[in-house]
Ligand SMILES: Nc1ncnc2c1ncn2[C@@H]1O[C@H](COP(=O)(O)OP(=O)(O)OP(=O)(O)O)[C@@H](O)[C@H]1O
Ligand SMILES: O=P(O)(O)OC[C@H]1O[C@](O)(CO)[C@@H](O)[C@@H]1O
């Protein structure tokens with residue numbers, strides 16, 4: 001009997017919240033989403049009735065006239081960004097050395113004072129905020145609705161605006177900044193490294209180093225730090241990969257912080273995904289525990305686009321664009337063959353964003369399969385039966401599958417990589433084989449071509465749109481560190497640039513909402529039916 005590929009449904013009757021993710025689509029039952037999709041809204045327990053919900057660790061009683069105020073206060077607390085003065089209340093700021101009026105920074109020990117210009121108002125006020133959610137849903141049944149209470153009350157949620165502050169908490173001549181890139185590759189890593197270095201130099205920092213091969217570079221014998229300067233990074237963005245190298249796994253947090261202390265690193269820029277950010281936050285906490293005056297700032301790097309709250313992460317646009325070449329090749333192969341079927345596998349461990357957006361962009365995909373949306377392969381409603389229909393009616397078909405889709409059709413290996421991530425089975429190969437088998441069994445000719453461009457896509461250099469995103473994120477990371485923040489990451493939110501406290505963006509992987517307008521648009525474009 002055919003099993004169904006299923007997006008896990010939270011079985012708990014409790015409502016939890018924290019991100020923009022709908023209640024029914026997340027794989028992680030421990031998620032802490034701040035907004036609940038009321039499509040599936042239900043009271044968490046009979047005791048609470050319909051007017052209350054369990055939100056994270058808190059229970060909200062919606063009959064309380066102050067619930068909204070309390071919610072907003074709690075939100076503000078959660079999205080507060082940790083600052084150096086939290087542990088060093090007496091830390092004195094100095095006027096910023098970041099000055100766009102100067103083409104070359106004064107590097108001579110700032111003997112004549114810091115070159116800040118009080119009249120120039122190019123700085124961000126630390127009280128500036130950006131609105132996180134911009135849609136007022138009037139009903140929980142609206143597509144993609146993210147409501148907090150059953151009436152979908154409008155609740156403003158503000159996050160901190162990123163950018164240079166007028167006052168800074170580090171003297172550039174006392175800074176030793178380090179950059180580390182962890183996890184898998186992603187288009188744009190070099191662009192971010194480059195911007196961090198360039199911006200640090202504009203502040204007047206002279207000691208800038210790269211840690212080689214991810215967190216391992218802090219501990220592994222024979223890996224020495226790489227001195228960085230504008231000269232070194234000038235052209236690195238012209239190629240993909242990471243100038244510094246990447247890795248998974250590595251030393252413990254306490255070993256990393258020991259190494260930072262030994263090397264005198266007091267600004268650490270960490271480029272990576274969920275795992276890397278969990279590490280960065282742990283490093284930040286360890287530094288605080290040791291009362292080190294250090295800024296740890298993340299830049300989210302995930303081609304999968306699986307970090308919460310953000311419009312997108314760098315590398316994602318490039319991946320979608322580069323995927324077009326593979327999809328177009330699959331389309332041409334399929335359309336040039338008698339009963340041709342093209343299959344393209346794209347990255348996306350837990351999230352189908354690349355597959356969904358690449359399918360939408362190409363307009364050449366008949367079936368898009370992602371981890372978040374369940375499907376049958378066999379049977380009257382299955383993908384294979386629909387393929388037969390397409391062959392009979394169109395003469396050819398093209399599929400786009402995310403690597404994390406259909407994992408339940410494959411035997412679990414229980415294997416994990418060096419960071420502890422589950423090693424996925426190859427669903428692309430599986431569906432290719434099943435398709436061939438199926439058409440053979442039904443006695444219909446089919447010419448199946450399979451393309452796996454995943455690593456070719458990941459190794460590309462950033463496209464123009466990602467180049468800009470990387471530039472802004474890299475610069476803002478440096479502004480955040482100089483402003484005295486630590487344990488933060490940078491992001492784009494409703495087209496504006498913001499700082500988030502790290503835990504809020506990594507509490508679970510961001511996933512495609514099957515009830516979102518974007519997934520509905522994808523279905524409209526492909527014309528595929530439900531496969532369950
Ligand atoms: N919970 C954690 N605490 C501390 N360090 C962690 C944690 N999870 C992962 N790391 C470390 O972060 C680094 C990168 O993790 P991982 O391999 O999961 O990649 P990632 O940052 O999630 O990026 P990608 O999107 O490419 O998977 C590894 O060196 C790993 O040891
Ligand atoms: O082969 P690696 O380096 O483990 O990376 C594969 C994983 O990395 C990602 O690209 C995320 O960076 C996932 O989509 C994919 O599962």
Ligand SMILES: [Mg+2]
Pocket residue numbers: 183273274275
């Ligand atoms: Mg990860």
